[in-house]
Amino acid sequence: MKENRDGLDRQEAHIYRNMVKELHQNEQELNVARVEELDKSTDSDTEGAASTASVQRELVSQGV
Numbered sequence: 001m002k003e004n005r006d007g008l009d010r011q012e013a014h015i016y017r018n019m020v021k022e023l024h025q026n027e028q029e030l031n032v033a034r035v036e037e038l039d040k041s042t043d044s045d046t047e048g049a050a051s052t053a054s055v056q057r058e059l060v061s062q063g064v
Contacts, residue, residue: 031060 008016035056
């Protein structure tokens with residue numbers, strides 16, 4: 001690994017930013033998939049389950 005006395009050059013910074021963006025996108029997609037899986041596994045006739053799923057969707061939309 002190279003020493004980082006001068007910081008990242010433009011190409012390295014670009015690659016790093018893209019990797020971080022991709023990580024955040026993957027995390028978001030995983031959270032959405034988890035909520036969808038929970039929606040499938042809960043009984044849609046139960047109001048409590050529907051309320052829980054609604055709260056989880058809100059958290060996902062906020063990026064929590």
